[in-house]
Structure formats: structure tokens, C-alpha cells
Amino acid sequence: MSTSRLLADSLAPLIDFVFPPRCPACGGGVAQQGGLCAGCWEGLVIPGEPGCAACQRPFGEGGPGAGAICAPCLAQPPRHDGIAAGTLYTDVSRQLVLAFKHGRRIALAPMLARLIAARLSAADPDRLIVPVPLHRWRLWRRGFNQAALLARELQQLGHGGLCVDALVRAKPTPALGGLGKKARARALSGAIALNPRRANLIDGRDIVLVDDVLTSGATTDSCVRALKRGGAARVTIACFARVLDEALDV
Structure with a gap:
């Protein structure tokens, strides 16, 4: 010990x-x-099986079998290569996120990361773990990047090497809640980019992109786009809580 x-x-x-x-x-x-x-x-609600083969959206009991694709993914195939969500967004997971991110209860990071890790495939030290970046102004105000804390815990659990600055947020973005699809796209246009100093680490790699909450997916989609342009072979999104209100009723 x-x-x-x-x-x-x-x-x-x-x-x-x-x-x-x-x-x-x-x-x-x-x-x-x-x-x-x-x-x-x-x-806490843990996403169950069966689920969408593309995004792991749970179908619920009696849903389609293995290999089925959900309607949203059929309508617009995702850029990512899967979503590993520790929980679905409920009142309890919301309180945990608020305590962690805004209440500065950073000691919660190991517990939240273990729930994420349980949804990832087997530990793989060859993967690269990349957190969703914060703009420097927000990082300065908050004092920490909650996604980076979760990413560090996933590294310690053996899920890959950590690169905290593989992505950069070049400009501040407003809160995306309540914005439509086009408004979110405008807000994120040019906001997230690959860090040129880390470009050599991305090419051909299997990447785990980490965030605390996945809502509309606009921010993570922007991150996935930047990583794929940098040559990433696969990008799996890993989050603690995923907002899927319709899945809570199945």
C-alpha cells in the first residue's frame, strides 16, 4: 500500500x-x-441493453435486437463511433453534476469516472483519452475543467493515455441550452480545434472523448469533427450523464 x-x-x-x-x-x-x-x-438509471449499435441509445425491453440502429442515427449517421454513458440524466445524476461542477466537489470525480468506465469496452492502454476543452476564461473562473478531471480518472483506471490539451476552445461560447440546431452550429463554428502541438498524437488513434454531460451532442460533435480531421481512427464519446428523456419511459 x-x-x-x-x-x-x-x-x-x-x-x-x-x-x-x-x-x-x-x-x-x-x-x-x-x-x-x-x-x-x-x-441513478444505467443505460441498458438492447441499444442502438451506433450510439447505444437504449431501446428498452421488447425493442430491436443486436445490431439495430435507432431512428435518429438512421436519419443522420453520427460522426462518432459510439457513446459510453455512465447514467441517464435524472434528478440524482443532475445533483451529482451540480455538486461536482458548480459545487466544486471535485472529490466526486473517481466515483463518476468508475460509472463511465463500466460502460466502456475493456481497458486499453493504447487508446488516447481527450477531454472536451474549456475556454481559458471559463477555466480561469471555475478553476478546473471537470471533463479533464474525469479523463484523468479514466487514465488511472487503465483506459488509455491522457492528453488534456489535444483540443482547444479558441473562442468562448454561450450556453447552448434552448438554442436550435442552426443557432448551436453558429455558436460553435470555429470554436473548437485540434491543438497543432498535439497533432502527431491523434493520427490513426482510437480516442475516448470525455465530458460530464451529453445533451444535444453539438459540442461533442464539434470535437469529434476536429479529431477526425486530425486523422483519428475512432472516437468514442464517454460521459457521466446523457440526456435522453424518452429513454426514461421505456
Whole structure:
């Protein structure tokens, strides 16, 4: 056992006494720091099978079998090569994201990343893990890139090498929520690009693109486009929570 691990274990009782363990989603008491209460664990929805062969959108029981493609992917084939979502976006996952990103509970990163890792294919050290970038102004205000924290945890879990600055956000973008498809495209036009200093790492690689929440997919699609233009062989999107309201009713 490492020295840091021994120190953490020895200080755990003191930390628990000063800061009693609380569920980061609801605030209820839990057995250990960073854990969820039983009720909140039940509130997480893990995407199940069967699902779309292109984007892993769950079909629900009685849906099409293996290899089927969902209607959105048939209408507009995605640029990416699959989506590995740890959970679907529910009230519980929303509270976890808010606590992690805006509440600065960065200690949640290992738990969120483990849920993502469970949805990825077998660990592969030859893959390259790339976080969705923040513009420098937003990074300065927030103090951290939540996607980069998740990417670092996935690296430690053996899912590939990490390159935190493979992509750059050249200009700030507004919140995309509520914008139509054309408005989102205009907002992201020229915003995300491949970092020329890292271009040699991208060509021919299998890449895991990491973000905390996948909503419309406009931002990740812009990232995938930049990576594929840089020669990436495959790009899988990995996120903690995916917004698929229709899938919650199946």
C-alpha cells in the first residue's frame, strides 16, 4: 500500500468526525466519504441493453435486437463511433453534476469516472483519452475543467493515455441550452480545434472523448469533427450523464 493511501486511511476517522459523510446528491448521512445513500443509488438509471449499435441509445425491453440502429442515427449517421454513458440524466445524476461542477466537489470525480468506465469496452492502454476543452476564461473562473478531471480518472483506471490539451476552445461560447440546431452550429463554428502541438498524437488513434454531460451532442460533435480531421481512427464519446428523456419511459 502506498504512503499516501496509508496516510489517507489513518486520517479518515478524524475527517469523518469533523466532516460527517453526507450523500452528495441529497445530503443524507452515508457510511463513507464520497458515497451515495441507498435511495440515490436507486435514483441513478444505467443505460441498458438492447441499444442502438451506433450510439447505444437504449431501446428498452421488447425493442430491436443486436445490431439495430435507432431512428435518429438512421436519419443522420453520427460522426462518432459510439457513446459510453455512465447514467441517464435524472434528478440524482443532475445533483451529482451540480455538486461536482458548480459545487466544486471535485472529490466526486473517481466515483463518476468508475460509472463511465463500466460502460466502456475493456481497458486499453493504447487508446488516447481527450477531454472536451474549456475556454481559458471559463477555466480561469471555475478553476478546473471537470471533463479533464474525469479523463484523468479514466487514465488511472487503465483506459488509455491522457492528453488534456489535444483540443482547444479558441473562442468562448454561450450556453447552448434552448438554442436550435442552426443557432448551436453558429455558436460553435470555429470554436473548437485540434491543438497543432498535439497533432502527431491523434493520427490513426482510437480516442475516448470525455465530458460530464451529453445533451444535444453539438459540442461533442464539434470535437469529434476536429479529431477526425486530425486523422483519428475512432472516437468514442464517454460521459457521466446523457440526456435522453424518452429513454426514461421505456
